[in-house]
Amino acid sequence: MQWTLPANPPFSLASVVRSHGWIQLLPFARQEGDEGFGYIRELAPDRAVDVRVTVATGGVSVEVETPLTAAEQDSLSRDVRWMLGLNQDLSAFYHLARHESKLAQVEEAAQGRILRSPTLFEDTVKTILTTNTAWSGTKRMVKALVSQFGVPLPGTSDRRAFPAPHRLAMTDEATLRNETRLGYRAPHVLALARAVDSGDLDLESCKTSDLPTPQLRKELLAIKGVGPYAAANLLMLLERYDFLPVDSWALKVVSHEWYGGEPIGPDEVEASFAHWGPWKGLAYWFWDWSYLAQD
DNA sequence: GGTAGACCTGGACGC
DNA sequence: GCGTCCAGGTCTACC
Numbered sequence: 001m002q003w004t005l006p007a008n009p010p011f012s013l014a015s016v017v018r019s020h021g022w023i024q025l026l027p028f029a030r031q032e033g034d035e036g037f038g039y040i041r042e043l044a045p046d047r048a049v050d051v052r053v054t055v056a057t058g059g060v061s062v063e064v065e066t067p068l069t070a071a072e073q074d075s076l077s078r079d080v081r082w083m084l085g086l087n088q089d090l091s092a093f094y095h096l097a098r099h100e101s102k103l104a105q106v107e108e109a110a111q112g113r114i115l116r117s118p119t120l121f122e123d124t125v126k127t128i129l130t131t132n133t134a135w136s137g138t139k140r141m142v143k144a145l146v147s148q149f150g151v152p153l154p155g156t157s158d159r160r161a162f163p164a165p166h167r168l169a170m171t172d173e174a175t176l177r178n179e180t181r182l183g184y185r186a187p188h189v190l191a192l193a194r195a196v197d198s199g200d201l202d203l204e205s206c207k208t209s210d211l212p213t214p215q216l217r218k219e220l221l222a223i224k225g226v227g228p229y230a231a232a233n234l235l236m237l238l239e240r241y242d243f244l245p246v247d248s249w250a251l252k253v254v255s256h257e258w259y260g261g262e263p264i265g266p267d268e269v270e271a272s273f274a275h276w277g278p279w280k281g282l283a284y285w286f287w288d289w290s291y292l293a294q295d
Numbered sequence: 296g297g298t299a300g301a302c303c304t305g306g307a308c309g310c
Numbered sequence: 311g312c313g314t315c316c317a318g319g320t321c322t323a324c325c
Contacts, residue, residue, distance in 0.1 A: 130319090131320065132303080132304090227321080228320090230319075247318080
């Protein structure tokens, strides 16, 4: 079955897909030409479906080969709206960006939305798996998690959904450490899965939280394995852009942009974008660093 | 509040 | 092929 979902203009599916390395992590799958994506979603226990999202007039087309109940279709529509930020209004950011040449492209290219997973649990696990490792390591660890614990599509064994919290909560640290090869991150991922599964931690409520960003940040920092960088990354996914995810790449590019390549710290990165106020995260994320990436 | 060292892995490098 | 070194954020212990 197939249906369409409207997006708040301006919208570009390709821009969202390209906004984040998340598209390279299972259970996302690239489509030809980055014009859409595939994603395997566990809609209910032991029920995984293959979702394809492509461009449609005024929004996106959602296609699933399996027949869905009305409730399942509603649930999947909510997922896709969240994953692509279809309802987001970035007009205030675009207004400011018009005066900055390094952001000249954002409005025309409809940049600003950031690709995310259907659940904050999945995004938190993936963010923890980006820390203190190369991107190749993140891809390897996510792939291992999905292949070992994810529910497979019917009739397949190699195409699986991202594991729900209860599936990870049932395993043990030694398995995650030695077989999934998460290394020292294993206890963090296990503790997170168990806290979410038991109800002690309601991560998904962060999506609609009214808490001020600094307070929400404190709650994210209370999760083991989530430090300043990871918390800022998650806040970006929660549409809170007032903290910067400062990693080694940020230190490098900001140093080259404004500090003549001299060694700098997180304070200098924050200071460089301070005048963007609540939009500083987006300004950093979509800044035209292309001339530096060619180094 | 700030800092040093440990954590774990893959990749680069030298032999 | 093997051993060594380093990069990548966070946590804990300590000052």
